[in-house]
Amino acid sequence: MSANVLFDAPGPKARVRNIIYSVIGTAALLGGILWVVLRLSDQGEFDAELWDIFNYTGIQQNILDALIATLKVFALAGVFSLVFAVVLCVARLSVHKPVRWVAVAFIDLFRSIPLLITIFALWVGLFGSMTPFWALVIGLTIYNGCVQAEVLRAGINAVPKGQMEAAYALGLRKTQVMASVLFPQAIRSMLPTIISQLVVTLKDTSLGFMVLYPELLHSARLIANNTPVNGVYPFVQTVTVFGAIYIGLCLLLSSLATWLEKRGRRTKTGIAVAAAAEPAETPGVLDPSAPLGPSTEAETTAALPGVSPSDEVDKKD
Amino acid sequence: MDVLLDNLSLFREGFFGTLKLTGASAIVAVVVGVIIAGFRVSPVPPLRIFGTLWVTLLRNTPLTLLFLVAFFIVPKVFFPDLDSFLLATLACGFYTSAFVAEAVRSGINTVPLGQAEAARAIGFTFTQTMRLIVLPQATRTVVPPLSSIFIALTKNTAIAGAFDNVELFNVSKTLSNDGYDIAMIFLWITLAYLIITYAINGLFRLMEHRLEVAR
Structure with missing residues (x-):
C-alpha cells in the first residue's frame, strides 16, 4: 500500500495548506469546547460546591448502588439472552416447518417493536404485575435474544457445508451435529458481533430510566433532584459523572470486541471472523446471501488501501 | 378494538409524531454522518481524529444519556425553553449520525481503487474526488445498511416519548394511564411500528433496485 488513494501525497503547497486547515480545524474545535465551558461556567456550573457533592459518602454509596444495579440487570439479561438465543436459533433452523415459522414470527415481531415499549408493556402488566427489575431483564432478554439468535444463525450459515455433511x-x-460441530464454530466466528450486541444490551439497560428502575441514569436524576446546592440542582454535574461511567463501561466492552475481531483475522480456521459491529436491524431476517459473518474479509481485502485513517498519509513516494 | 376507535385522533397524532421525529432525525443524521465520514478519510489529521472520536464516543453512549444531555445541559449552554421536538431530533440525529458515518465509510471502502486513482490522475482535488467520483458510487453500497440504521432510528425515537414528545410510546403511556388494557394498546402500537419499519424496508428495497447498475 502506497500513499492514500483518495488524495495525492502532499507537496510543499498542499502541506502548507493542510497545516493551515489543521490549525483552523483544531482552533475551531477547541474554540467550540471553550465556548461551551465558558457558557456553563457563566451559569456557575463549575462552582466547587456543586461538584463537592461527589465527596459525600452518601452520594458515593448511591453511585456504587446504581452501578451494581446496572451491572446486575446487564449480567442477567446478557446470560438469559444468550441462552434464549440458542433456543430460538435451533428452532429457527429446525427441520419441522411449524417450529420454524413460530421462531421466524417471534423474532421478526420483537425485533421491530421498540424495546422501550416491550419493557413498558411488561412493567404495566402484560403478564400480571412485574417489578421494574424483571420487566427490564425480561424485555432485554426477549429483544436481545432475538437479535443474537439471528447472529448465531448467520454464524452457522457461514460454517462450510462440508463440516455438517462430514x-x-x-x-x-x-x-x-449442532452441539459439537456447528455451534462451536459459529460462536467462535461470531464472537465479535455477539459482544457488540452485548454492548447494545448494556446501553439499553439505561431504558430502566423510563420504568423507574434505579440504574445509573435514573440515579443521576434522583441525586440531582434531591441534592440542591444553593438552590441549584446539579444536573450538569451528575449527568457528566454518571455518563462518564456508562461510556467507560461500554468502551471497555466494545474494545474487547474489536480486539477479538483483530485476533480472529490472524487465525487460519478457514472461517472468517465477523465484524465487531452491531448486527443489522432490517426486518424479514438477515439475508443469508449477504451474511454478517464472512463479509469482513471481503471488505478488508477489497478496500481502498489508505482509507483507513492511520499511517499512510505521512509516507510519500 | 375500542382502544383504537375511541382514541383514533390520539393514535394518529402519535403515528405522525413518530414519523416526524424519524424523518427530521434521519435528515440530521445523514447530513452530519456524511460530513463525519468525510472527516474520517480526509487529508487533515485533526479532522480525522475528530471523526474517529465522534464515532467511537457516540456509538458507546446510551441514547438515554444523550437525551439527558440534550434536555438538561444543552438548554444551559444555549438558552432555556428550547423546543422539546428540536432537542429530541438533535439527540436522535447525532446518535444515528455515528452509525451513518460508519456505513458511509465502509461504502467508500468498496469503491474500486482505480476510480479514485483515475480521479487523481486527471487532477481532481480531495473534495472533487469525493463529491464527483467516490461518494456517488458509494451510495449504492450504503443504501442497504442505511435502511437498517433508519429502522433502528424509528425504534429509538420511542425514547423521545418519555421526554415530552407526542409519539407512539407517549400515546401508549397516556392510554395506559387512562386505564385501557395494555395488551390491546401494545397490539395497536406494534402494528403502527410494523407499518413504519416495513415501509422503510420497502422504500429502500426499491431504491436499491433502482441504483442497481452492472459494474
Whole structure:
C-alpha cells in the first residue's frame, strides 16, 4: 500500500495548506469546547460546591448502588439472552416447518417493536404485575435474544457445508451435529458481533430510566433532584459523572470486541471472523446471501488501501 | 378494538409524531454522518481524529444519556425553553449520525481503487474526488445498511416519548394511564411500528433496485 488513494501525497503547497486547515480545524474545535465551558461556567456550573457533592459518602454509596444495579440487570439479561438465543436459533433452523415459522414470527415481531415499549408493556402488566427489575431483564432478554439468535444463525450459515455433511457421514445425530460441530464454530466466528450486541444490551439497560428502575441514569436524576446546592440542582454535574461511567463501561466492552475481531483475522480456521459491529436491524431476517459473518474479509481485502485513517498519509513516494 | 376507535385522533397524532421525529432525525443524521465520514478519510489529521472520536464516543453512549444531555445541559449552554421536538431530533440525529458515518465509510471502502486513482490522475482535488467520483458510487453500497440504521432510528425515537414528545410510546403511556388494557394498546402500537419499519424496508428495497447498475 502506497500513499492514500483518495488524495495525492502532499507537496510543499498542499502541506502548507493542510497545516493551515489543521490549525483552523483544531482552533475551531477547541474554540467550540471553550465556548461551551465558558457558557456553563457563566451559569456557575463549575462552582466547587456543586461538584463537592461527589465527596459525600452518601452520594458515593448511591453511585456504587446504581452501578451494581446496572451491572446486575446487564449480567442477567446478557446470560438469559444468550441462552434464549440458542433456543430460538435451533428452532429457527429446525427441520419441522411449524417450529420454524413460530421462531421466524417471534423474532421478526420483537425485533421491530421498540424495546422501550416491550419493557413498558411488561412493567404495566402484560403478564400480571412485574417489578421494574424483571420487566427490564425480561424485555432485554426477549429483544436481545432475538437479535443474537439471528447472529448465531448467520454464524452457522457461514460454517462450510462440508463440516455438517462430514459430521452426518460419521453417524452423528442432529443434536450432536449442532452441539459439537456447528455451534462451536459459529460462536467462535461470531464472537465479535455477539459482544457488540452485548454492548447494545448494556446501553439499553439505561431504558430502566423510563420504568423507574434505579440504574445509573435514573440515579443521576434522583441525586440531582434531591441534592440542591444553593438552590441549584446539579444536573450538569451528575449527568457528566454518571455518563462518564456508562461510556467507560461500554468502551471497555466494545474494545474487547474489536480486539477479538483483530485476533480472529490472524487465525487460519478457514472461517472468517465477523465484524465487531452491531448486527443489522432490517426486518424479514438477515439475508443469508449477504451474511454478517464472512463479509469482513471481503471488505478488508477489497478496500481502498489508505482509507483507513492511520499511517499512510505521512509516507510519500 | 375500542382502544383504537375511541382514541383514533390520539393514535394518529402519535403515528405522525413518530414519523416526524424519524424523518427530521434521519435528515440530521445523514447530513452530519456524511460530513463525519468525510472527516474520517480526509487529508487533515485533526479532522480525522475528530471523526474517529465522534464515532467511537457516540456509538458507546446510551441514547438515554444523550437525551439527558440534550434536555438538561444543552438548554444551559444555549438558552432555556428550547423546543422539546428540536432537542429530541438533535439527540436522535447525532446518535444515528455515528452509525451513518460508519456505513458511509465502509461504502467508500468498496469503491474500486482505480476510480479514485483515475480521479487523481486527471487532477481532481480531495473534495472533487469525493463529491464527483467516490461518494456517488458509494451510495449504492450504503443504501442497504442505511435502511437498517433508519429502522433502528424509528425504534429509538420511542425514547423521545418519555421526554415530552407526542409519539407512539407517549400515546401508549397516556392510554395506559387512562386505564385501557395494555395488551390491546401494545397490539395497536406494534402494528403502527410494523407499518413504519416495513415501509422503510420497502422504500429502500426499491431504491436499491433502482441504483442497481452492472459494474
